[in-house]
Amino acid sequence: MKNKGYYSEETMKRFLNPEHFGEMKDANGVGKVGNPRCGDEMTVYIKVEEGIIKKASFQTWGCAAAIATSDVVCEMVKGKHVKEALSLTEKEMVEKLKKLPALKVHCASLAIKGLKEAIDDYGKEGK
Amino acid sequence: MKKIYLDYAATTPVDKEVSRKIEVFSEDKFGNPSSLHSFGQEALFAMDHSREVVADFLNCKRKEVYFLSSATEANNLAVFGVLKKRNDPHVIASPIEHKAVLEPIKRSGASFDHLPVSSDGIVKKEKLKELIRENTVLVSIGYANSEIGTLQPLKEISEIIREENKKRKEKIIFHTDAVQAANYLSCDVQSLGVDLLTISGHKMYGPKGAAALFIKEGVDVSPIIYGASQEKGLRPGTENVYAIAGLAAAIEVLDKNDNERTEELRDRIVRGVLSELPDAKVNGSMKDRLPNNINFTFKGAEGESIMIALDREGVAVSTGSACASNSLSPSHVLLSLGLSHEEAHGSIRVSLGRFTTKEEVDFFIEKLPSIVNKLRMISGK
Numbered sequence: 001m002k003n004k005g006y007y008s009e010e011t012m013k014r015f016l017n018p019e020h021f022g023e024m025k026d027a028n029g030v031g032k033v034g035n036p037r038c039g040d041e042m043t044v045y046i047k048v049e050e051g052i053i054k055k056a057s058f059q060t061w062g063c064a065a066a067i068a069t070s071d072v073v074c075e076m077v078k079g080k081h082v083k084e085a086l087s088l089t090e091k092e093m094v095e096k097l098k099k100l101p102a103l104k105v106h107c108a109s110l111a112i113k114g115l116k117e118a119i120d121d122y123g124k125e126g127k
Numbered sequence: 128m129k130k131i132y133l134d135y136a137a138t139t140p141v142d143k144e145v146s147r148k149i150e151v152f153s154e155d156k157f158g159n160p161s162s163l164h165s166f167g168q169e170a171l172f173a174m175d176h177s178r179e180v181v182a183d184f185l186n187c188k189r190k191e192v193y194f195l196s197s198a199t200e201a202n203n204l205a206v207f208g209v210l211k212k213r214n215d216p217h218v219i220a221s222p223i224e225h226k227a228v229l230e231p232i233k234r235s236g237a238s239f240d241h242l243p244v245s246s247d248g249i250v251k252k253e254k255l256k257e258l259i260r261e262n263t264v265l266v267s268i269g270y271a272n273s274e275i276g277t278l279q280p281l282k283e284i285s286e287i288i289r290e291e292n293k294k295r296k297e298k299i300i301f302h303t304d305a306v307q308a309a310n311y312l313s314c315d316v317q318s319l320g321v322d323l324l325t326i327s328g329h330k331m332y333g334p335k336g337a338a339a340l341f342i343k344e345g346v347d348v349s350p351i352i353y354g355a356s357q358e359k360g361l362r363p364g365t366e367n368v369y370a371i372a373g374l375a376a377a378i379e380v381l382d383k384n385d386n387e388r389t390e391e392l393r394d395r396i397v398r399g400v401l402s403e404l405p406d407a408k409v410n411g412s413m414k415d416r417l418p419n420n421i422n423f424t425f426k427g428a429e430g431e432s433i434m435i436a437l438d439r440e441g442v443a444v445s446t447g448s449a450c451a452s453n454s455l456s457p458s459h460v461l462l463s464l465g466l467s468h469e470e471a472h473g474s475i476r477v478s479l480g481r482f483t484t485k486e487e488v489d490f491f492i493e494k495l496p497s498i499v500n501k502l503r504m505i506s507g508k
């Protein structure tokens with residue numbers, strides 16, 4: 001495949017117009033993670049009711065891929081049971097974005113890690 | 128969409144006049160300068176002419192000019208070529224040198240000291256004397272920094288080295304990478320007082336694939352690759368006549384650069400950006416700086432994403448953020464100034480050039496703030 005741009009159109013769309021960013025005041029699960037490799041920061045917020053993720057949002061200070069993958073994670077887990085959400089893989093996210101530069105796969109991993117931390121946090125507090 | 132190139136420090140387009148002058152060397156005068164027939168002699172003539180032009184530019188002798196394929200190669204020759212025959216050599220360079228200087232030094236196995244830089248990106252020349260050892264053989268300080276555009280006091284440094292050399296049998300060699308400076312500053316090697324100096328064609332509106340290394344007569348540099356006797360055996364391999372002629376042609380039209388105009392545009396950007404984003408920080412001295420370089424840090428917005436968002440608007444800049452480097456580590460230059468990883472994370476470099484217009488600059492100033500603000504909203508910082 002010819003390389004027409006560094007990121008896929010799908011990634012660019014998400015990056016330029018993410019729909020799920022912002023702090024969530026009534027979240028009952030918050031996952032805050034940092035990327036040890038490049039130094040970015042990501043927070044994932046979830047609002048869970050009876051095991052179902054009602055809404056999810058993020059705050060990300062990182063590259064375009066980090067922002068796009070955060071947005072994808074939030075979209076993909078919405079309406080899912082937390083257990084189901086936990087099985088979300090990098091591969092599924094990359095598929096959703098059509099492609100991701102090899103160097104940027106760790107940004108997707110970070111988004112997943114953020115989600116897991118948020119779910120952990122939700123479970124821990126017995127909320 | 129109109130595309131706006133503000134990354135001239137990465138590479139420059141070839142000037143049309145240069146293109147026109149050298150097109151003859153691709154299909155017509157294609158000979159190998161080592162051939163004795165007319166085809167070869169035509170090419171040899173072009174090599175001679177190019178050498179003369181570069182020698183004039185550097186104010187040196189023709190035989191002191193060596194052509195190579197890139198500045199990286201020239202810097203490698205400067206480092207390895209000088210160190211090769213030395214026993215237990217010691218090298219001094221600043222921590223903000225280009226990787227093409229730092230990596231060869233690190234890999235040479237020589238002992239190595241950094242000449243420190245101040246927080247505004249200028250080397251502390253007064254520290255040089257105490258770093259010099261008995262076995263110091265090479266000092267390498269770039270003329271103008273590629274990321275933050277700061278200018279180094281080469282004359283003062285060469286003065287210190289000259290004083291030191293008076294006491295020595297084995298002289299300390301002074302090298303400078305002048306790749307970023309050559310467009311805007313005098314590269315007169317006599318007045319700079321350097322022994323080795325690197326310039327590169329594609330940073331000065333010539334084609335990629337040619338660089339020149341000035342080697343002062345009498346300085347002992349050994350080849351690092353071997354073959355036939357091109358460039359007096361110091362750089363064997365068939366010459367890239369096209370690109371070398373292009374480097375010379377680029378020098379011939381160098382006065383098209385207008386330092387004052389470029390500086391005005393640079394300052395216009397600084398003013399424009401700071402008025403919209405008052406907490407932005409300019410990295411590196413604004414006083415001792417190339418007329419075409421600006422380097423900003425923005426809090427709460429990451430450099431790669433700023434760059435990508437600007438690219439979407441048609442504007443090309445670069446960044447020192449870890450996220451944009453293949454090694455995922457932030458710019459060593461910015462870190463050396465004392466910036467934190469976080470600060471380097473939010474940096475972008477804007478570099479202007481011969482073809483930059485006021486309209487382009489204004490478009491950039493108009494687009495940048497909303498991009499940074501949006502990213503700040505997304506990061507919540």
Ligand code: FES
Nearest residue numbers: 038062063107450
């Ligand atoms: S957040 Fe740094 S590379 Fe993606």
